[in-house]
Amino acid sequence: MRGWIEEIVAQGLRRPAHPADTWTQGFVTDAFRALGLEDVHAEPVPVSRWEPTRWSLTATPAGGSPRGVACYPLPHSAPTA
Numbered sequence: 001m002r003g004w005i006e007e008i009v010a011q012g013l014r015r016p017a018h019p020a021d022t023w024t025q026g027f028v029t030d031a032f033r034a035l036g037l038e039d040v041h042a043e044p045v046p047v048s049r050w051e052p053t054r055w056s057l058t059a060t061p062a063g064g065s066p067r068g069v070a071c072y073p074l075p076h077s078a079p080t081a
Helices: 002-009 019-034
Strands: none
Touching: 002 019
């Protein structure tokens, strides 16, 4: 099971209707069938899909001037210099 989790996490963020989400659904469905479960199926669930189109972050240090900071719109992004 730990290996499954690692493989799923390696696909990246699983936001609704994004590639990693779709991949995970297929992975889990196949795994259930491989375990011998019958009538395994996925039912459609309507979801809203959010696509970031622009973003910004302004930081104001104590006693300093505001300045723009390079950023990405999700808190799950990797740290950058």
